[in-house]
Amino acid sequence: MGPVVEVRGVTKWFGETTALDEVDLTVRGGDVHGLLGPNGAGKTTLLSALFGLVLPDEGTIRLFGRTRAQAGAGWLDGVGGFVETPRFYPYLSGRRNLAVLAGLDGGDAASLIDSALERAGLAGPAARQKVRGYSLGMRQRLGIAAAVIRRPRLLILDEPANGMDPAGIRDLRAALRRVAADGVSVILSSHDMAQVEEICDSATILSAGRVAAAGRLDALRAAAPDPVWRVRTSDDGRALSVATGLDGVKAAVGDGGGLVVHAAQGEMDSYVLALAAASVALRGLELDRTPLEALFFQLTDGAAKPVATTAEVTS
Amino acid sequence: MKRLGRVAGTFAVAALALLATSCSSSSNLTPDRLQPSLGRAFANLYALQQSEMGNPRVTSAALKARASCEKGGTLDVAQQGSGVWLCQITYLVAGPGYPVIAKYNVDLQTDGCYAADGDGPASVNGSPTITGPGYRQVINPLSLIDGCFDTT
Amino acid sequence: MSLAAEPWPAYAGATSARTGGVAGALAVWRVELVKLSGKIVIRAIIALSVIGPFLVVGFLHLQSATPGDTPFGQWVHASGFAIPMTILGFGGQWILPALTGVVAGDIYSADDHLGTWKTILTRSRGRAELFAGKFLAAATFAVTALLVLTVTDLLAGLAAGRSPVVGLSGQLVPAGHATWLVAASYLSDLPPLLGFTALAVLLSVASRNSVVGIGGTVVIGVLFQIVTLANLPQWGQQALLSTPFMSWHGFWGAPAFYGPFLWSLLTCAAWFAACSAAAWLIFRRRTIEAAA
Numbered sequence: 001m002g003p004v005v006e007v008r009g010v011t012k013w014f015g016e017t018t019a020l021d022e023v024d025l026t027v028r029g030g031d032v033h034g035l036l037g038p039n040g041a042g043k044t045t046l047l048s049a050l051f052g053l054v055l056p057d058e059g060t061i062r063l064f065g066r067t068r069a070q071a072g073a074g075w076l077d078g079v080g081g082f083v084e085t086p087r088f089y090p091y092l093s094g095r096r097n098l099a100v101l102a103g104l105d106g107g108d109a110a111s112l113i114d115s116a117l118e119r120a121g122l123a124g125p126a127a128r129q130k131v132r133g134y135s136l137g138m139r140q141r142l143g144i145a146a147a148v149i150r151r152p153r154l155l156i157l158d159e160p161a162n163g164m165d166p167a168g169i170r171d172l173r174a175a176l177r178r179v180a181a182d183g184v185s186v187i188l189s190s191h192d193m194a195q196v197e198e199i200c201d202s203a204t205i206l207s208a209g210r211v212a213a214a215g216r217l218d219a220l221r222a223a224a225p226d227p228v229w230r231v232r233t234s235d236d237g238r239a240l241s242v243a244t245g246l247d248g249v250k251a252a253v254g255d256g257g258g259l260v261v262h263a264a265q266g267e268m269d270s271y272v273l274a275l276a277a278a279s280v281a282l283r284g285l286e287l288d289r290t291p292l293e294a295l296f297f298q299l300t301d302g303a304a305k306p307v308a309t310t311a312e313v314t315s
Numbered sequence: 316m317k318r319l320g321r322v323a324g325t326f327a328v329a330a331l332a333l334l335a336t337s338c339s340s341s342s343n344l345t346p347d348r349l350q351p352s353l354g355r356a357f358a359n360l361y362a363l364q365q366s367e368m369g370n371p372r373v374t375s376a377a378l379k380a381r382a383s384c385e386k387g388g389t390l391d392v393a394q395q396g397s398g399v400w401l402c403q404i405t406y407l408v409a410g411p412g413y414p415v416i417a418k419y420n421v422d423l424q425t426d427g428c429y430a431a432d433g434d435g436p437a438s439v440n441g442s443p444t445i446t447g448p449g450y451r452q453v454i455n456p457l458s459l460i461d462g463c464f465d466t467t
Numbered sequence: 468m469s470l471a472a473e474p475w476p477a478y479a480g481a482t483s484a485r486t487g488g489v490a491g492a493l494a495v496w497r498v499e500l501v502k503l504s505g506k507i508v509i510r511a512i513i514a515l516s517v518i519g520p521f522l523v524v525g526f527l528h529l530q531s532a533t534p535g536d537t538p539f540g541q542w543v544h545a546s547g548f549a550i551p552m553t554i555l556g557f558g559g560q561w562i563l564p565a566l567t568g569v570v571a572g573d574i575y576s577a578d579d580h581l582g583t584w585k586t587i588l589t590r591s592r593g594r595a596e597l598f599a600g601k602f603l604a605a606a607t608f609a610v611t612a613l614l615v616l617t618v619t620d621l622l623a624g625l626a627a628g629r630s631p632v633v634g635l636s637g638q639l640v641p642a643g644h645a646t647w648l649v650a651a652s653y654l655s656d657l658p659p660l661l662g663f664t665a666l667a668v669l670l671s672v673a674s675r676n677s678v679v680g681i682g683g684t685v686v687i688g689v690l691f692q693i694v695t696l697a698n699l700p701q702w703g704q705q706a707l708l709s710t711p712f713m714s715w716h717g718f719w720g721a722p723a724f725y726g727p728f729l730w731s732l733l734t735c736a737a738w739f740a741a742c743s744a745a746a747w748l749i750f751r752r753r754t755i756e757a758a759a
Contacts, residue, residue, distance in 0.1 A: 014754075051589045053755040073487025073593045078478045082589070087582035089502070103498040104590040112476050119470055144470065150590070153478035175470035182474055318749050319674040326687070343701055352636065359637030359721070396698040425695055425704060426713050427727075428538060428635070454545060456633065461538040463635045463716040466701060467726030 002065050004029050004154055004185040005050065010059035012045060019045040020056070021209040027154075027187055027202075032180045034196035035189040037206035038300050043189040046206070047083050047158050050187070051076065063154065081156035081187075085163075086143030090132035094122055094142050097131055101146055112149040120145035121168075136163030144172070155179070155186045161195060173199050193293040203292075205299050212299035217292065224291035225298055226250075229268060232258040232284035239280050246271055258284070262294075343466040344423060345395045346384045349402075352464035353431060354382040357404045357417065360456040367456070369448040380406040384421065397425045415439070419460070427466035433458045491592050495600020496607070499574065503604060508569065516615045520623035524550055528627070538635060538716075547627035548645040551620035552652065559656055559712045564663040564688035565681075566612055571605035571667035572680030575750075579675035584755045598750055602668060602743070609664050610657065617653035624649065636721035652715035655728055658735035659711035663688065665742035666708065672746040705730045708738050 005027035012020040020042045027033045037043050048054040049061060052068055052075060060067055068075045088097040095113065102109035117127045120141040134142065140163055147155060155176070161169045176186050176199055190196050196203055197217065204214040213220060226248070233239040236259055243251035243259075248267035254260035263271060275282055289297070358375035365373045386392050387399040400421040405414050417439050419431040433440025433455075440457040447453050503509050527543050527550065534540035537556045542549035578584045587597060629642040640648065663684060671680030691709035704710055711731030717724040 048585075048755070051585070052594075053585055053588060055752050055754070073491055073591065073596065074481060075593070076589060076591060077481055079589075083585055087586050089581065089583060092502075092505075100498055100502065101586070101590055103501070104495060104587060104592050106494055106591060108479075115476075119473070119475075121469065146586075148475055151476045151478045171469045171471055175475075178471050179475050182477070184475070184478075319670070319679065322669060322673045322745070342698055342704075344698070355721070356635075356637035359639075360633070363633070363637070363639060397696070425698065426710065426716070428713075428716060430536075430538075454541060456637070459541055460637065461541070461633075461635060462637065463538070463720060465717060465720075465724040465726045467705070467730050 003027060003062075004031075004064060005033075005187065006060075006062040006065075007046070007050075008060050010046070010049060010056045010061060012049065012054060012056050018209050020049070023059070023206070023209070023211055025204050025211070025214070027185050029185055030180055030183050031202055032176055032186040032188065032200045034200035034203035035187055035206065036191065036193060036196055036203055036296060037189075038191055040208075041206040041300065042209040043191075043206055044083055044158060045209075047081075047156055047187070047189060050156055051079075051081075051083060053083065078151065078153040079156065080147030080150040080152035080154070081158070082143045082147070083156075083158045085136065086139050086146065088131040088134075088139065088142060091130060093128050093130050094134070094138075094145075095127040097142065098146060098149060102149055105150060107151075109149045109151075112151070113145075116145040116148040119148060121171075137165060137168060140164055141168070153184055155184060157186065158189050159191075160188065161190075193296045194290070197290060197292055205296060207300040213295065220295060221291050224295035226262045226264045226267075226294065227287060227291045228289040228294055229261045229263065230254060230258055230284070230286040230288045231261050231282070233275065234281040234283060238278060239275055242274050242278050242280065243271065246274060260288070264291075342395055342425075344397055344425070344427065348427070348464045348466070349384050349400065349421070349423065349429070350382040352462050353384070353402055353419070353421065353429070353460070354380045354404060356431075356460050356462040357382065357457070358406070360460060361406070363456045364445065367447050367453055368445055378406040378408075380404055387420075397423050399423075400429075402431065417457070426463070428461070428463040431460040431462070433460075487593060487596060491596035492599035492603065495592055495596050496603040499601055499604035500607060503570065503574075503608060509608065512566065512569065512612065513615060516612055517619050520551070520554065520616070520620045521626070523554060524623045524627045539632070542633055545628075546630040546632035546645075547624040548629075548632040548640075548642070548649055550624040550627055551649050552632075554620055555652055555656070555715070556713075560692055560709050561685070561688055563613070563656060563660050563712065564667075565685050567605070567609040567660055567664045568667045568681045568684030568688075570608045571664045572671050572682075572684050573677040574601050574605050575668065575671040575746075576675050576677040576680050580677060588755060594751055595747075598747055602664075605668060606661060606664050609660050613653065613657060613660055617650060620653065621646065621649050634721060635716060635719040638721040640719070648718050651718055655715045655718070655731070656712055658732055658739075659708055662708050662711070662735040662738040662742075665739045665746070669742040669746040669749075672750050705734055708734065711735050 003026045005025065007023060007025040010020055010023045023046060035043050035046065045054055049056050063075065063079060089100065092100065095117065098113045098116065099110065102113060117123050122138065122141055122145060126138065140160060144160065160172060164172065180186055188196065188200065200217060202216045203220060205212045236253065239259060240251050243249045243261065246267065248263055249271050250262040251259050261271065272282055358378045358380040361378060362373045362375045382402050382404045384400045384402040386394050387401050400423055402419045402421050404417045404419065408415050417436065418434040420434050421429050421431045423429040435441055440455065442455055443458045444452045445455040533543050534553055534557065537553055539549040539552040539556060543553055578587065588594065631639045631641045632645050634640045666687065667680055667684040670683040671677065674680060688709065691707045695704060695707055695709055711734055714727040714731040717727050
């Protein structure tokens, strides 16, 4: 079976600005794919293009092997999700809003409304309340309920955890892992690599409209720079000199005291032991940035220069 | 907003072009359309007036009413277009069999409709009401004539 | 319950989403009508259309003066049929554009204002179906309102008195024929009403702003009435979308003439086609910006 989402060479200009520049993206069935980038990188534009809200100037987009022209009205068949904060009719209740959307969907969407609302934690009075009184988190949940009634086989979610409480975020994470196991594909955008690392199998990193890196997380990790640690010791000066003697450990004085150390896990272990051998006590050790976070910052800091990475999605 | 600007601009240009054509135009608001319409209306309404007053029945055809209209104003103006026209309607009264002239000030609009205000003689169209049988006061159908003719 | 507790509804193959085209547009039409019927403004307009004419009759009954400056005005106390014709002659040109503008000038731009285009465009209906369905809903409202007005104005007039009424060639029109002529006169305003509907849609789509959509339609209606006062050539007068509102004059002539009505069909068809096409061309490839 071919890829569920296939984006090839998509370019979009808005007047003088290039929002997307020759972007490629591939998502396989059952994958949870992260779309990462700082604000303004083009994540929302790309997701809008998948939904047909933005029409690319160049390139092709295929969902389930069909372009928008080929699929016609069935382009978003089995596709659910939202771009930026979901918007509804404020003068209608949550339930009525879903009824409106189910009316547009046809099929058996209307019969799924009750269970979708329960699932999203919006049953009872919340469902009857007008949406203008909803909090951000409630609107996100309603957005997910609106996706559930479409019987999705592809979920496109733009920062879905935005505005949710920690319990909600955990719940969402578990749900996405579950639906992925059931064969649903997911594209999840975020500016937070830590979130993506928790649940994604693969990722695309966007910077200033271009793809800076893409591939399965393992492969990206392999090409990533060393993780970054925050270290507090009894003698920072001695700790620094110990570091200079070790391969693969780069230490510098950090802001607000302590040291900032770039080292892979194995090298870090050696460093800790070396410190003890040099009679420097370790008072604190924290992982500040995972390898992928470090990769992300490296790629998205300053001008976008695509990293020559071997971490391509392989078929 | 650019799109709206373009739409508004198109309308504005079209409207101005249309207005520009009004300077040198030939319309169908001419005497040879106004006169027959007014004459026919007068004749019908005269018959109505006579029956409301309880007088012997008159057929509108027998009146042979003919209207003659001139666009108002002291200078020589083009005899066409909307505005005030002065009309005289000549008709034959049964019995005496002599021609009577009724005068009207006609306010003609661009859609071919007009309001003709009676300007004498007093007994015909000067008074807004007439007295019917049993001293009933009713509207004098000839004092204000609302009519329309085809401008296409 | 929570999002992860149970499997989500599984994809079940192509749904009725595939039946696009007319069936899809009708689905959108139904949804829009439901949304419209819940709005207070719409309910108020329909209620006013039903009781308004009877209020007008009552008002006229209470005074002896008659409306001037409009055909049939002088006869309102003499014949009930003059009342609906006076209302139509006096109000037709500006009430009807405003009436359709309230819905058609808002039905597209409301979604821009609320940011809900991205919600309804990401369901199983394509842009063409959404555009057509909303257009149909706006037209349905306009036609319904005019039909309600026709019936209630006629009933109010009949209640006031069924004496023959004086036509526009001074002829007396008996009650039976007058009833038909009143109904025909009102219905002859359907084409320009639909023309203004298309115009309001164009303003709504182009500006993405309901104030421009509604207000702009009213303003343009007034501008037409100002321009018509100039001595334009015949084709110029007929090109204005306000002229068709008065094409019923010919029905009341003796003999009746239908030239203005035929011209009005042409004018309204041209305006309708041009405005609808322009609105669609603007909408079909527009970028829907996600509003935060």
